[in-house]
Amino acid sequence: MPDLFVQGAALGALVFAAALAAVVRGPALAIVYPIAAVAAVALGVVDLGVLLQGGVLTARLPIGLPMIGFHLRLDSLSAFFGIVINGGVLATSLYGMGLDRVKDLTPRVEPLFPLFAAAMNLVLLADDAYAFLFSWELMSLASWALVVARHTSIDSRRAGHLYLVMAAIGTMALIFAFGGLAGPSGGYAFDTIRAHAPGPMIAVLVLTAALVGCGSKGGLIPLHAWLPLAHPAAPSHVSALMSGVMTKVAIYGFMRIAFDLLGPPAWWWSLPPIILGVITAVLGLLYAVFDGDLKRVLAYSTVENVGVIFVALGLALAFRANHQDAAAAVAMAAALLHILNHSWFKSLLFLGAGAVLHATGRRDLAGLGGLIHRMPRTAVFFLIGALSISALPPLNGFVSEWLLFQSVLAAPAMPQTTLNFASPAIGAMLALAAALAAACFVRVYGIAFLGRPRSEEAAHAHEVPLIQQVAMGGLALLCILGGLFGAVIVAGLAPVLTALVGSGLPNSGAGPTPFSLIAFNAARSVYDAPVIALFVAIASLTTLAVVHRLSERRTRRGPAWDCGFPDPSPTTQYTASSFAQPLRRVYGAALFSARESVVMPPPGDTRPARFSVTLVDVVWATLYARPGRAVLRLSERLNALQFLSIRRYLVLMFAALVILLSIATVMT
Amino acid sequence: MNEVYDISHLLAGVMLVTSFALLYQERIASVLNAFAAQSITLALAVAWAAWSQDRPDLFITALIALTLKGIIIPVALHRTVTRLGIHREVEKVVGVGIALMVGLALTGLAQALLMKVAHGPLSYASEQLALALAIILLGFLMMIVRRNAVTQVVGFMSMENGLILAATGARGMPLVVEVSVAFSVLIALFVFAVFVFRIRERFDTIDIEALDRMRGDRR
Numbered sequence: 001m002p003d004l005f006v007q008g009a010a011l012g013a014l015v016f017a018a019a020l021a022a023v024v025r026g027p028a029l030a031i032v033y034p035i036a037a038v039a040a041v042a043l044g045v046v047d048l049g050v051l052l053q054g055g056v057l058t059a060r061l062p063i064g065l066p067m068i069g070f071h072l073r074l075d076s077l078s079a080f081f082g083i084v085i086n087g088g089v090l091a092t093s094l095y096g097m098g099l100d101r102v103k104d105l106t107p108r109v110e111p112l113f114p115l116f117a118a119a120m121n122l123v124l125l126a127d128d129a130y131a132f133l134f135s136w137e138l139m140s141l142a143s144w145a146l147v148v149a150r151h152t153s154i155d156s157r158r159a160g161h162l163y164l165v166m167a168a169i170g171t172m173a174l175i176f177a178f179g180g181l182a183g184p185s186g187g188y189a190f191d192t193i194r195a196h197a198p199g200p201m202i203a204v205l206v207l208t209a210a211l212v213g214c215g216s217k218g219g220l221i222p223l224h225a226w227l228p229l230a231h232p233a234a235p236s237h238v239s240a241l242m243s244g245v246m247t248k249v250a251i252y253g254f255m256r257i258a259f260d261l262l263g264p265p266a267w268w269w270s271l272p273p274i275i276l277g278v279i280t281a282v283l284g285l286l287y288a289v290f291d292g293d294l295k296r297v298l299a300y301s302t303v304e305n306v307g308v309i310f311v312a313l314g315l316a317l318a319f320r321a322n323h324q325d326a327a328a329a330v331a332m333a334a335a336l337l338h339i340l341n342h343s344w345f346k347s348l349l350f351l352g353a354g355a356v357l358h359a360t361g362r363r364d365l366a367g368l369g370g371l372i373h374r375m376p377r378t379a380v381f382f383l384i385g386a387l388s389i390s391a392l393p394p395l396n397g398f399v400s401e402w403l404l405f406q407s408v409l410a411a412p413a414m415p416q417t418t419l420n421f422a423s424p425a426i427g428a429m430l431a432l433a434a435a436l437a438a439a440c441f442v443r444v445y446g447i448a449f450l451g452r453p454r455s456e457e458a459a460h461a462h463e464v465p466l467i468q469q470v471a472m473g474g475l476a477l478l479c480i481l482g483g484l485f486g487a488v489i490v491a492g493l494a495p496v497l498t499a500l501v502g503s504g505l506p507n508s509g510a511g512p513t514p515f516s517l518i519a520f521n522a523a524r525s526v527y528d529a530p531v532i533a534l535f536v537a538i539a540s541l542t543t544l545a546v547v548h549r550l551s552e553r554r555t556r557r558g559p560a561w562d563c564g565f566p567d568p569s570p571t572t573q574y575t576a577s578s579f580a581q582p583l584r585r586v587y588g589a590a591l592f593s594a595r596e597s598v599v600m601p602p603p604g605d606t607r608p609a610r611f612s613v614t615l616v617d618v619v620w621a622t623l624y625a626r627p628g629r630a631v632l633r634l635s636e637r638l639n640a641l642q643f644l645s646i647r648r649y650l651v652l653m654f655a656a657l658v659i660l661l662s663i664a665t666v667m668t
Numbered sequence: 669m670n671e672v673y674d675i676s677h678l679l680a681g682v683m684l685v686t687s688f689a690l691l692y693q694e695r696i697a698s699v700l701n702a703f704a705a706q707s708i709t710l711a712l713a714v715a716w717a718a719w720s721q722d723r724p725d726l727f728i729t730a731l732i733a734l735t736l737k738g739i740i741i742p743v744a745l746h747r748t749v750t751r752l753g754i755h756r757e758v759e760k761v762v763g764v765g766i767a768l769m770v771g772l773a774l775t776g777l778a779q780a781l782l783m784k785v786a787h788g789p790l791s792y793a794s795e796q797l798a799l800a801l802a803i804i805l806l807g808f809l810m811m812i813v814r815r816n817a818v819t820q821v822v823g824f825m826s827m828e829n830g831l832i833l834a835a836t837g838a839r840g841m842p843l844v845v846e847v848s849v850a851f852s853v854l855i856a857l858f859v860f861a862v863f864v865f866r867i868r869e870r871f872d873t874i875d876i877e878a879l880d881r882m883r884g885d886r887r
Contacts, residue, residue, distance in 0.1 A: 647761075647811075650808075650811055654808050654811075657808070658777065661777055661778075661781055664784065665777065665780045665781045
């Protein structure tokens with residue numbers, strides 16, 4: 001009970017900070033960030049305590065709907081997500097302390113930032129449908145207001161509009177989901193729902209609605225369209241929070257419904273999350289590879305990671321339905337660990353993008369370059385984030401991907417033919433996604449930080465304040481530690497695994513060292529991160545020593561390599577778009593209708609030749625633009641109905657009445 | 669017992685006939701006369717129901733129907749029409765023949781619907797309800813096949829007549845409802861009267877086409 005009190009006090013502090021920021025003006029606004037950081041620490045410590053010690057905290061507030069109240073509950077799943085959220089809030093609050101009030105922010109940001117953080121925490125605590133939807137909507141609205149904080153920009157307004165529409169659709173789907181769960185008796189408290197699992201038909205509806213509701217918030221393709229517009233439109237520390245953390249709240253919603261409230265799963269429940277997840281993972285990265293905007297690339301990469309997490313969740317559902325507890329635990333551990341890892345490296349990358357944006361004022365890769373010289377520390381932190389997200393050992397991204405592939409390898413043991421045949425495809429698509437992720441981040445890092453500056457702004461970039469470096473450095477350190485000691489983290493997740501799939505990892509802790517992670521058994525699936533790290537370190541140091549011994553000792557500075565043709569103009573370098581060309585030719589033609597065209601001026605003409613590429617977003621064109629146009633056309637037609645004469649309205653009413661009466665007469 | 673129902677059916681049938689009569693009148697004055705006849709028949713029907721069902725409170729309803737809709741409103745509308753000097757011919761949207769055919773079909777529909785509800789041959793009470801429904805539908809039809817505002821008022825009140833007939837047919841309907849129905853008719857009359865005068869003030873006609881032209885309605 002005192003723990004919940006601490007949570008309540010910390011949430012109160014966040015709301016107080018929001019109210020304070022709504023009143024004060026000028027530099028005093030920055031006070032919200034220290035308050036938010038302290039509150040995040042308090043919330044995170046309570047969550048960690050609940051996760052490690054076990055136990056469930058509950059409370060009921062006398063507010064909310066009559067007869068239902070406002071139920072709060074903190075169990076191991078909520079506590080785990082609480083750690084994810086509050087880690088992100090802490091890092092972004094630290095980063096926020098160093099923000100430039102004139103360049104990076106508008107006064108609309110501060111009142112909403114702590115409110116957004118409080119709303120996300122409240123979603124985790126909610127233990128009835130009303131409390132859940134209330135905090136969910138609070139979270140959506142607060143983040144929407146943050147997206148349109150810079151409302152003078154047309155892009156922000158467009159992104160905000162699309163976001164609002166998609167959030168409304170998502171919440172409507174969730175209302176249906178909870179309506180189905182509550183059933184005709186209207187038991188909206190989660191305890192009541194747990195006690196009465198719905199029948200199979202209702203379960204299909206609930207699962208579909210939950211996938212639409214949570215998938216639209218998390219960015220599952222084809223519901224992702226708003227995400228790459230809205231996440232980058234917000235100020236960078238808010239982008240980090242939205243992309244790194246809010247998508248996790250969406251996943252929490254799906255897990256709460258699919259693994260907790262909906263009762264024991266059937267095996268085919270796993271198909272929609274797996275199929276959508278695989279499509280999302282591959283398509284999301286293709287979008288990212290073809291895009292030229294730094295923050296939008298990161299947002300698309302978030303879409304990909306959400307897809308990967310949904311695949312892991314789908315596999316966990318399938319294994320659990322087949323009572324393969326060990327495999328279910330591996331898949332679920334992969335999902336949870338990837339959720340945690342992604343919140344770290346995606347927040348880190350977005351903060352790094354924010355630092356670049358602050359230093360150069362540009363987000364387009366075509367205008368960046370050579371930042372490693374001007375912003376050396378940011379460059380190192382960003383590199384660690386990029387290596388982690390590309391799943392390179394010994395960093396944390398690899399641990400969760402490794403666990404995921406272990407669970408995919410176990411999928412052929414399932415009795416269902418569909419899943420047996422699907423599992424190689426799933427594995428291949430995930431491998432493709434992993435390779436594309438590496439390509440994507442080689443491109444981002446190489447274009448933005450290496451080479452020569454492509455613009456005046458990039459040439460005069462400067463390092464960000466110390467506190468922001470601390471925020472990024474902390475996250476980078478977490479990525480390294482999470483990679484080395486993934487086994488310890490997975491051991492800490494045991495209560496969540498037990499609660500969701502019935503058991504923890506079977507042979508946890510039986511490895512040769514305390515830090516070796518064992519998926520199934522020590523004989524065939526062991527990942528020993530510290531040993532690998534040691535090996536990598538020894539190998540690279542030896543190579544370095546040999547190279548230094550054989551080569552000249554003196555350090556020389558020469559011109560940056562540019563395909564062997566030294567040219568003073570930085571435009572002769574590789575560009576973001578030329579780096580993507582091979583992938584665009586392979587995947588772009590069918591999926592994005594990519595067309596390349598070259599315009600050659602006739603001989604004698606001094607105009608330069610022009611090479612241009614057109615890409616069509618097929619998902620947008622078919623699923624958003626076309627229905628949008630249809631709705632517009634239909635409403636233009638129906639518009640005439642507003643200008644009829646009274647007699648014609650009466651005719652319409654009379655016709656409706658007569659038709660209904662005739663139907664009543666004819667029908668049996 | 670049967671003659672009780674025979675007489676109430678007779679009166680309801682007469683009301684239905686006056687409803688048809690309303691549809692084929694060429695002049696406003698005769699429309700108003702037909703409406704007065706229908707209202708007086710309604711008063712008789714209600715009075716008969718009051719006597720036969722031994723419900724003295726229905727006499728009040730009958731009195732209201734007689735004085736208000738049988739005498740006061742028709743006389744008031746007659747005077748309005750005369751004073752305004754509006755041309756007395758009724759503008760029709762569809763011809764009388766078609767209107768009567770549609771009316772016949774609607775009466776058949778009402779009968780068929782009630783037979784459907786009753787699963788077979790109609791009892792006396794359901795027969796009464798079928799007649800009332802037919803009167804309501806014909807009142808509605810009257811409102812949409814005539815273009816003149818006065819005839820629309822009459823069509824509306826003819827619908828109300830049908831409703832009251834249906835209400836008295838059902839046993840145990842309290843007086844409160846009938847009073848409120850009567851009041852609603854009164855209010856409707858007020859609204860329509862104000863409406864008529866406003867149109868007249870502005871356009872020198874109560875042909876509602878003028879209103880459409882003002883709003884730029886395409887036809």
